[in-house]
Amino acid sequence: MKVNGTLVNYYFHCKRQCYLHGNRLNLEDESENVKIGKAIHEEKYDKEKNREIAIDNIKLDKLTTKYLTETKKSDADIEAAKWQLLYYLKVLKSKGIIRKGKLEIVEKNKQNKSVIIVDLTDEIERKLDMIEKEIIKLIEENNVPEVINDKKCKQCAYYAYCYL
Numbered sequence: 113m114k115v116n117g118t119l120v121n122y123y124f125h126c127k128r129q130c131y132l133h134g135n136r137l138n139l140e141d142e143s144e145n146v147k148i149g150k151a152i153h154e155e156k157y158d159k160e161k162n163r164e165i166a167i168d169n170i171k172l173d174k175l176t177t178k179y180l181t182e183t184k185k186s187d188a189d190i191e192a193a194k195w196q197l198l199y200y201l202k203v204l205k206s207k208g209i210i211r212k213g214k215l216e217i218v219e220k221n222k223q224n225k226s227v228i229i230v231d232l233t234d235e236i237e238r239k240l241d242m243i244e245k246e247i248i249k250l251i252e253e254n255n256v257p258e259v260i261n262d263k264k265c266k267q268c269a270y271y272a273y274c275y276l
Contacts, residue, residue: 113251115244116169120199123247124192127257129270134251137273170203179214180204186219188264194230195243201232202240 113134122130165172174181182197197213204211213230250257259265259274268274 113248114169115199115247117171117196117199119247119251120240120243121189121192121196123243123250124195125189125264126260126262126268126270127250128259128274129268130247131250131253131257132270132273134247137270167207168203170200172200172204175204175209175211178212180211181214181216183216183218187217188267190215190217190228194228195240197230198232198236199240199243201230202237205232205237 119130119134122133165175172180173183180197180200182193182200184193193215194213197215201211201213213232215228215230217226217228265271265274
């Protein structure tokens with residue numbers, strides 16, 4: 113299993129979701145929130161160049177000479193989104209491409225910022241190396257992690273799997 117940005121995001125958002133997605137249980141195709149997020153991406157980047165670039169096993173929203181931009185529908189889990197973006201910056205750096213990260217949020221419910229800038233430091237890069245190992249270990253486990261029973265679970269694409 114090769115780690116990707118979605119798994120990094122899910123690792124911070126919910127270990128159970130990360131495990132299930134990493135073990136090929138994809139329930140996102142039925143999720144209304146995921147469909148809305150995809151529509152936002154299509155509308156935002158439809159006419160732009162340098163959008164939806166695939167490198168290795170990741171897909172980048174937009175890459176310019178200064179920024180790698182990741183767009184999120186909402187600010188529901190900024191921390192997970194930041195780590196996903198940092199992971200993308202790490203992959204780019206391994207290809208000799210150095211950029212700053214720009215996280216753009218369409219719906220601001222918890223934060224008052226619509227754009228957050230992140231930088232990949234040596235310390236963050238080392239932490240990402242550890243996180244990649246932890247994700248691989250998590251996915252290889254025999255047991256599914258426990259349900260976290262958080263209010264964010266109600267909006268999750270895996271809600272039916274966990275609760276019904």
